[in-house]
Amino acid sequence: MQFTGIVVANFGSAAAVMNLDDNHDTTVYRAIPLKKLELIVAGDRVTCSGPNREELRVSALLPRDTLLARPDRRHQLKPLAANVTLMIIVGAIVPRWETRLIDQFCVVAENAGIEAVVLINKTDLIASTPDPETTQDDLADVLHRYQQVGYRTASVNATAAGGVDPLYELIRGHTAVLVGQSGVGKSSIIQHLLPDIAIRTGAISAATGVGAHTTTVSYRYELAELNAALIDSPGVRQFPVDHLSTTDIMRGFRDIRAVAADCRFSNCSHDHEPNCAVRHGVSTGEIDRGRFDNFLALTQE
Numbered sequence: 001m002q003f004t005g006i007v008v009a010n011f012g013s014a015a016a017v018m019n020l021d022d023n024h025d026t027t028v029y030r031a032i033p034l035k036k037l038e039l040i041v042a043g044d045r046v047t048c049s050g051p052n053r054e055e056l057r058v059s060a061l062l063p064r065d066t067l068l069a070r071p072d073r074r075h076q077l078k079p080l081a082a083n084v085t086l087m088i089i090v091g092a093i094v095p096r097w098e099t100r101l102i103d104q105f106c107v108v109a110e111n112a113g114i115e116a117v118v119l120i121n122k123t124d125l126i127a128s129t130p131d132p133e134t135t136q137d138d139l140a141d142v143l144h145r146y147q148q149v150g151y152r153t154a155s156v157n158a159t160a161a162g163g164v165d166p167l168y169e170l171i172r173g174h175t176a177v178l179v180g181q182s183g184v185g186k187s188s189i190i191q192h193l194l195p196d197i198a199i200r201t202g203a204i205s206a207a208t209g210v211g212a213h214t215t216t217v218s219y220r221y222e223l224a225e226l227n228a229a230l231i232d233s234p235g236v237r238q239f240p241v242d243h244l245s246t247t248d249i250m251r252g253f254r255d256i257r258a259v260a261a262d263c264r265f266s267n268c269s270h271d272h273e274p275n276c277a278v279r280h281g282v283s284t285g286e287i288d289r290g291r292f293d294n295f296l297a298l299t300q301e
Protein backbone atom coordinates (compact mmCIF):
# COMPACT_ATOMS: atom_id res chain seq x y z
CA MET A 1 0.00 0.00 0.00
CA GLN A 2 1.07 3.61 -0.49
CA PHE A 3 -0.40 6.86 0.80
CA THR A 4 0.44 10.44 1.66
CA GLY A 5 0.45 10.76 5.42
CA ILE A 6 0.82 13.27 8.18
CA VAL A 7 3.21 12.52 11.01
CA VAL A 8 1.55 12.31 14.43
CA ALA A 9 4.84 11.71 16.23
CA ASN A 10 8.31 10.41 15.55
CA PHE A 11 9.43 8.09 18.33
CA GLY A 12 12.85 7.53 16.79
CA SER A 13 12.75 3.91 15.72
CA ALA A 14 9.27 4.36 14.22
CA ALA A 15 6.81 7.12 13.41
CA ALA A 16 3.05 7.29 13.90
CA VAL A 17 1.41 8.45 10.70
CA MET A 18 -2.18 9.12 9.59
CA ASN A 19 -3.48 8.66 6.06
CA LEU A 20 -4.24 11.96 4.34
CA ASP A 21 -5.55 10.36 1.15
CA ASP A 22 -8.59 8.84 2.85
CA ASN A 23 -10.22 10.99 5.50
CA HIS A 24 -12.45 8.12 6.61
CA ASP A 25 -9.34 6.18 7.59
CA THR A 26 -8.66 7.01 11.25
CA THR A 27 -5.92 4.39 11.71
CA VAL A 28 -2.65 5.55 13.19
CA TYR A 29 -0.08 3.61 11.19
CA ARG A 30 3.36 2.63 12.39
CA ALA A 31 5.97 3.37 9.75
CA ILE A 32 9.75 3.15 9.90
CA PRO A 33 11.58 6.07 8.30
CA LEU A 34 14.15 5.12 5.65
CA LYS A 35 17.67 5.72 6.91
CA LYS A 36 18.50 8.24 4.19
CA LEU A 37 15.55 10.45 5.17
CA GLU A 38 16.20 13.60 7.17
CA LEU A 39 14.67 13.67 10.64
CA ILE A 40 10.87 13.87 10.39
CA VAL A 41 8.65 15.38 13.05
CA ALA A 42 5.01 15.87 14.06
CA GLY A 43 3.19 17.79 11.33
CA ASP A 44 5.38 16.57 8.49
CA ARG A 45 3.69 15.35 5.32
CA VAL A 46 5.30 12.16 4.09
CA THR A 47 4.90 9.30 1.66
CA CYS A 48 4.35 5.92 3.27
CA SER A 49 4.70 2.71 1.36
CA GLY A 50 5.08 -0.99 2.00
CA PRO A 51 3.89 -4.45 1.00
CA ASN A 52 1.14 -4.34 3.65
CA ARG A 53 -0.06 -2.14 6.52
CA GLU A 54 2.19 -3.89 9.04
CA GLU A 55 5.42 -3.23 7.15
CA LEU A 56 5.22 0.42 6.23
CA ARG A 57 8.17 2.67 5.58
CA VAL A 58 8.26 6.44 5.50
CA SER A 59 9.84 6.69 2.06
CA ALA A 60 9.77 10.43 1.36
CA LEU A 61 9.40 13.75 3.12
CA LEU A 62 7.23 16.28 1.29
CA PRO A 63 8.23 19.97 1.23
CA ARG A 64 7.53 21.86 4.45
CA ASP A 65 5.62 25.16 4.55
CA THR A 66 7.18 26.05 7.90
CA LEU A 67 9.57 24.39 10.30
CA LEU A 68 10.14 25.03 13.96
CA ALA A 69 13.60 23.77 14.91
CA ARG A 70 15.86 24.13 17.90
CA PRO A 71 19.62 23.73 18.20
CA ASP A 72 20.63 20.78 20.38
CA ARG A 73 23.67 20.62 22.67
CA ARG A 74 25.96 20.10 19.69
CA HIS A 75 24.38 23.10 17.89
CA GLN A 76 22.65 20.85 15.39
CA LEU A 77 19.15 22.06 14.49
CA LYS A 78 16.54 19.50 15.55
CA PRO A 79 12.99 19.78 14.20
CA LEU A 80 10.25 20.30 16.81
CA ALA A 81 7.16 20.70 14.61
CA ALA A 82 6.46 21.10 10.91
CA ASN A 83 3.84 22.95 8.87
CA VAL A 84 2.55 24.95 11.81
CA THR A 85 0.85 28.30 11.23
CA LEU A 86 0.64 29.39 14.85
CA MET A 87 3.00 29.21 17.82
CA ILE A 88 1.31 29.34 21.20
CA ILE A 89 3.96 30.50 23.63
CA VAL A 90 2.79 29.12 26.98
CA GLY A 91 3.93 30.65 30.24
CA ALA A 92 2.45 30.10 33.68
CA ILE A 93 2.05 31.59 37.11
CA VAL A 94 4.06 28.64 38.55
CA PRO A 95 6.69 28.06 37.23
CA ARG A 96 6.64 31.78 36.58
CA TRP A 97 6.78 32.98 32.98
CA GLU A 98 10.19 34.11 31.75
CA THR A 99 10.10 37.01 29.31
CA ARG A 100 13.55 36.05 28.01
CA LEU A 101 12.18 32.69 26.89
CA ILE A 102 9.01 34.30 25.49
CA ASP A 103 11.15 36.73 23.48
CA GLN A 104 13.35 33.90 22.20
CA PHE A 105 10.21 32.17 20.92
CA CYS A 106 8.95 35.41 19.35
CA VAL A 107 12.24 35.81 17.47
CA VAL A 108 12.14 32.22 16.23
CA ALA A 109 8.48 32.52 15.18
CA GLU A 110 9.08 35.77 13.26
CA ASN A 111 12.00 34.21 11.41
CA ALA A 112 10.13 30.98 10.66
CA GLY A 113 7.10 32.86 9.28
CA ILE A 114 4.85 31.58 12.06
CA GLU A 115 2.31 33.79 13.85
CA ALA A 116 2.83 33.82 17.62
CA VAL A 117 0.43 34.28 20.52
CA VAL A 118 1.36 34.64 24.18
CA LEU A 119 -0.66 32.57 26.63
CA ILE A 120 -0.34 32.53 30.41
CA ASN A 121 -1.77 29.43 32.12
CA LYS A 122 -2.60 28.53 35.75
CA THR A 123 -4.33 31.83 36.54
CA ASP A 124 -5.96 29.98 39.46
CA LEU A 125 -2.59 30.04 41.24
CA ILE A 126 -2.27 33.84 41.36
CA ALA A 127 -4.01 34.01 44.70
CA SER A 128 -1.88 31.30 46.31
CA THR A 129 1.60 31.77 44.86
CA PRO A 130 4.03 32.91 47.55
CA ASP A 131 6.04 34.81 44.92
CA PRO A 132 5.38 38.51 45.67
CA GLU A 133 6.43 39.36 42.10
CA THR A 134 3.50 37.48 40.61
CA THR A 135 0.29 39.43 41.05
CA GLN A 136 -2.76 40.11 38.92
CA ASP A 137 -1.12 43.41 37.95
CA ASP A 138 2.08 41.67 36.81
CA LEU A 139 -0.01 39.30 34.72
CA ALA A 140 -1.89 42.23 33.17
CA ASP A 141 1.44 43.99 32.53
CA VAL A 142 3.06 41.09 30.73
CA LEU A 143 0.02 40.53 28.54
CA HIS A 144 -0.17 44.25 27.79
CA ARG A 145 3.51 44.30 26.88
CA TYR A 146 3.01 41.71 24.15
CA GLN A 147 -0.24 43.25 22.94
CA GLN A 148 1.65 46.52 22.43
CA VAL A 149 4.12 44.68 20.24
CA GLY A 150 1.20 43.32 18.20
CA TYR A 151 0.74 39.79 19.50
CA ARG A 152 -2.57 38.31 20.50
CA THR A 153 -2.56 37.19 24.14
CA ALA A 154 -4.77 35.25 26.55
CA SER A 155 -4.72 33.98 30.09
CA VAL A 156 -6.20 30.56 30.85
CA ASN A 157 -6.69 27.95 33.53
CA ALA A 158 -6.46 24.37 32.33
CA THR A 159 -7.99 23.03 35.54
CA ALA A 160 -11.32 24.91 35.45
CA ALA A 161 -14.42 24.20 33.38
CA GLY A 162 -14.38 26.68 30.52
CA GLY A 163 -10.90 27.72 31.63
CA VAL A 164 -9.34 27.48 28.17
CA ASP A 165 -12.27 28.94 26.22
CA PRO A 166 -10.22 31.90 24.87
CA LEU A 167 -8.22 29.36 22.88
CA TYR A 168 -11.05 28.27 20.62
CA GLU A 169 -11.04 31.46 18.58
CA LEU A 170 -7.23 31.68 18.60
CA ILE A 171 -6.68 28.25 17.07
CA ARG A 172 -9.59 28.01 14.62
CA GLY A 173 -8.23 27.01 11.21
CA HIS A 174 -4.65 26.77 12.47
CA THR A 175 -2.06 24.10 13.07
CA ALA A 176 -0.74 25.39 16.36
CA VAL A 177 2.31 24.24 18.28
CA LEU A 178 2.37 24.75 22.05
CA VAL A 179 5.82 25.67 23.33
CA GLY A 180 7.24 26.69 26.69
CA GLN A 181 8.97 25.59 29.86
CA SER A 182 8.33 22.17 31.33
CA GLY A 183 5.38 22.10 33.70
CA VAL A 184 3.54 25.19 32.43
CA GLY A 185 0.62 23.01 31.33
CA LYS A 186 0.96 22.58 27.56
CA SER A 187 -0.29 18.99 27.64
CA SER A 188 -2.97 19.85 30.19
CA ILE A 189 -4.35 22.57 27.91
CA ILE A 190 -4.56 20.11 25.02
CA GLN A 191 -6.17 17.52 27.30
CA HIS A 192 -8.78 20.11 28.26
CA LEU A 193 -9.56 20.80 24.60
CA LEU A 194 -9.65 17.07 23.80
CA PRO A 195 -11.28 15.44 26.84
CA ASP A 196 -11.86 12.14 25.01
CA ILE A 197 -8.18 11.43 24.44
CA ALA A 198 -5.89 10.29 27.26
CA ILE A 199 -2.86 12.55 27.23
CA ARG A 200 -0.01 12.00 29.64
CA THR A 201 0.54 15.10 31.73
CA GLY A 202 2.47 15.91 34.89
CA ALA A 203 -0.75 15.45 36.86
CA ILE A 204 -0.78 11.70 36.27
CA SER A 205 2.67 11.29 37.77
CA ALA A 206 1.67 13.35 40.78
CA ALA A 207 -1.27 11.02 41.34
CA THR A 208 0.53 7.71 40.82
CA GLY A 209 4.01 8.74 41.86
CA VAL A 210 5.33 6.72 38.92
CA GLY A 211 7.67 8.53 36.58
CA ALA A 212 7.31 12.06 35.37
CA HIS A 213 4.83 12.29 32.54
CA THR A 214 6.67 15.06 30.92
CA THR A 215 6.29 15.25 27.16
CA THR A 216 9.35 13.79 25.41
CA VAL A 217 8.44 13.98 21.72
CA SER A 218 6.21 16.37 19.79
CA TYR A 219 2.74 14.94 19.17
CA ARG A 220 0.00 16.12 16.83
CA TYR A 221 -3.69 16.11 17.75
CA GLU A 222 -6.63 17.04 15.51
CA LEU A 223 -9.60 19.20 16.43
CA ALA A 224 -11.82 18.53 13.44
CA GLU A 225 -14.67 20.74 14.64
CA LEU A 226 -12.33 23.75 14.65
CA ASN A 227 -10.57 22.68 11.46
CA ALA A 228 -7.44 22.87 13.59
CA ALA A 229 -4.59 20.75 14.86
CA LEU A 230 -2.47 21.13 17.99
CA ILE A 231 1.10 19.95 18.37
CA ASP A 232 2.29 19.31 21.92
CA SER A 233 6.04 19.78 22.34
CA PRO A 234 8.55 18.89 25.06
CA GLY A 235 9.27 21.61 27.61
CA VAL A 236 12.49 23.61 27.28
CA ARG A 237 14.43 25.84 29.63
CA GLN A 238 15.94 27.90 26.86
CA PHE A 239 15.32 28.28 23.16
CA PRO A 240 18.74 29.38 21.90
CA VAL A 241 18.76 31.77 18.98
CA ASP A 242 22.52 31.68 18.37
CA HIS A 243 21.96 29.94 15.03
CA LEU A 244 20.35 33.20 13.86
CA SER A 245 22.35 36.19 12.67
CA THR A 246 22.19 39.53 14.48
CA THR A 247 20.07 40.83 11.59
CA ASP A 248 17.64 37.92 12.01
CA ILE A 249 17.40 38.55 15.75
CA MET A 250 16.71 42.25 15.13
CA ARG A 251 14.07 41.31 12.58
CA GLY A 252 12.56 39.05 15.23
CA PHE A 253 11.81 42.02 17.51
CA ARG A 254 8.95 43.75 15.68
CA ASP A 255 8.93 46.74 18.00
CA ILE A 256 12.66 47.34 17.54
CA ARG A 257 12.55 46.69 13.81
CA ALA A 258 9.78 49.30 13.50
CA VAL A 259 11.96 52.20 14.67
CA ALA A 260 15.47 50.99 13.72
CA ALA A 261 15.24 52.62 10.28
CA ASP A 262 15.49 56.00 12.04
CA CYS A 263 18.86 55.23 13.67
CA ARG A 264 21.73 57.36 12.36
CA PHE A 265 23.75 54.31 11.33
CA SER A 266 22.15 51.68 9.14
CA ASN A 267 24.16 48.98 10.93
CA CYS A 268 23.37 50.37 14.39
CA SER A 269 23.60 47.73 17.12
CA HIS A 270 21.32 49.90 19.33
CA ASP A 271 23.85 49.45 22.10
CA HIS A 272 26.15 52.51 22.14
CA GLU A 273 25.88 54.41 18.85
CA PRO A 274 24.82 58.08 18.90
CA ASN A 275 21.38 59.07 17.58
CA CYS A 276 19.98 55.60 18.10
CA ALA A 277 16.21 55.65 17.51
CA VAL A 278 15.78 52.40 19.41
CA ARG A 279 17.40 53.63 22.63
CA HIS A 280 15.44 56.86 22.21
CA GLY A 281 12.26 54.75 21.93
CA VAL A 282 13.19 52.96 25.15
CA SER A 283 13.72 56.28 26.95
CA THR A 284 10.28 57.56 25.91
CA GLY A 285 8.60 54.27 26.77
CA GLU A 286 7.60 53.55 23.16
CA ILE A 287 9.71 50.39 23.38
CA ASP A 288 9.41 48.24 26.49
CA ARG A 289 12.65 48.27 28.49
CA GLY A 290 12.43 44.60 29.36
CA ARG A 291 12.10 43.68 25.67
CA PHE A 292 15.08 45.90 24.89
CA ASP A 293 17.17 44.26 27.63
CA ASN A 294 16.30 40.83 26.22
CA PHE A 295 17.15 42.08 22.73
CA LEU A 296 20.61 43.18 23.87
CA ALA A 297 21.18 39.94 25.74
CA LEU A 298 20.19 37.84 22.72
CA THR A 299 22.27 39.81 20.22
CA GLN A 300 25.31 39.75 22.51
CA GLU A 301 25.12 36.05 23.37
Ligand SMILES: Nc1nc2c(ncn2[C@@H]2O[C@H](COP(=O)(O)OP(=O)(O)OP(=O)(O)O)[C@@H](O)[C@H]2O)c(=O)[nH]1
Nearest residue numbers: 122158182183184185186187188202203214215235
Ligand atom coordinates in the same frame (compact mmCIF):
# COMPACT_ATOMS: atom_id res chain seq x y z
N1 LIG B 1 -3.27 24.79 39.26
C1 LIG B 1 -3.11 24.49 37.97
N2 LIG B 1 -2.34 23.44 37.63
C2 LIG B 1 -2.19 23.17 36.32
C3 LIG B 1 -2.82 23.95 35.31
N3 LIG B 1 -2.48 23.44 34.10
C4 LIG B 1 -1.66 22.39 34.36
N4 LIG B 1 -1.49 22.21 35.68
C5 LIG B 1 -0.63 21.19 36.34
O1 LIG B 1 0.72 21.47 36.01
C6 LIG B 1 1.47 20.25 35.92
C7 LIG B 1 2.21 20.18 34.61
O2 LIG B 1 1.29 20.11 33.56
P1 LIG B 1 1.67 19.52 32.13
O3 LIG B 1 0.47 19.71 31.27
O4 LIG B 1 2.22 18.15 32.23
O5 LIG B 1 2.83 20.53 31.69
P2 LIG B 1 3.67 20.55 30.32
O6 LIG B 1 3.83 21.98 29.93
O7 LIG B 1 3.02 19.67 29.31
O8 LIG B 1 5.07 19.96 30.78
P3 LIG B 1 6.18 19.18 29.88
O9 LIG B 1 5.48 18.11 29.13
O10 LIG B 1 7.17 18.68 30.87
O11 LIG B 1 6.78 20.22 28.97
C8 LIG B 1 0.45 19.14 36.11
O12 LIG B 1 0.51 18.69 37.46
C9 LIG B 1 -0.88 19.79 35.81
O13 LIG B 1 -1.95 19.19 36.47
C10 LIG B 1 -3.64 25.06 35.73
O14 LIG B 1 -4.21 25.82 34.93
N5 LIG B 1 -3.72 25.28 37.06
Ligand SMILES: [Mg+2]
Nearest residue numbers: 186187214215
Ligand atom coordinates in the same frame (compact mmCIF):
# COMPACT_ATOMS: atom_id res chain seq x y z
MG1 LIG C 1 3.68 18.05 28.32
Ligand SMILES: [Zn+2]
Nearest residue numbers: 263268270276
Ligand atom coordinates in the same frame (compact mmCIF):
# COMPACT_ATOMS: atom_id res chain seq x y z
ZN1 LIG D 1 20.01 52.10 16.92
